[in-house]
Amino acid sequence: MKNCPPQFEADAVALYESRPEATIRPVAADLGVNPETLRNWVRAAGASRPRGRRAEASVEPPTALGAQNA
Template structure:
């Protein structure tokens, strides 16, 4: 098992926090560390994000029927 210095661990978590569009998998791959290693560090630091797919703003305004359904 590799031992990472405390500063590297803190920097890895900070990098993940600073890139809301990036996944843990992407950040871990970019740093060359195991996904679970970074996931554990992020959890230990108390960083959390909503689970599931990120909501994106619709590209087009809703149709009148969609707007009516949303209002119900």
Template sequence: MKTYPPQFKADAVALYESRSEATIRSVAADLGINPETLRNWVRAVGVSRPRGRRVEVPAEPPTPLEAENAALRKKV
């Protein structure tokens, strides 16, 4: 089992965080490390991203009903 210096781990996680479009698998491939290794480092630091397909932010402003719903969600 390989051991990596703490600075390398921190840099790898920072690289993953800085590339919003990148996956753990793609960053790990760029660095030449196992994706599970990078995934463990990311989890240890507490970085999280939504799973699945990324949803684009709507270009239009929310309708009054959507704005009201968002305000009610914040209260709860």
């Protein structure tokens, strides 16, 4: 698909956002588009999701031992 309709692009971004566990690559494969194309659509739409393991880690205050080491 060289030129996709705007509705398809919007639906693709919505699908990506609805799958928080999925990355760009499998969603793009499901849709039959290049991963970079989907990535560009997501960026253009201003969509954002937490990325990687850092986003999953909770932020806890440092312990007394951690404060001494800092």
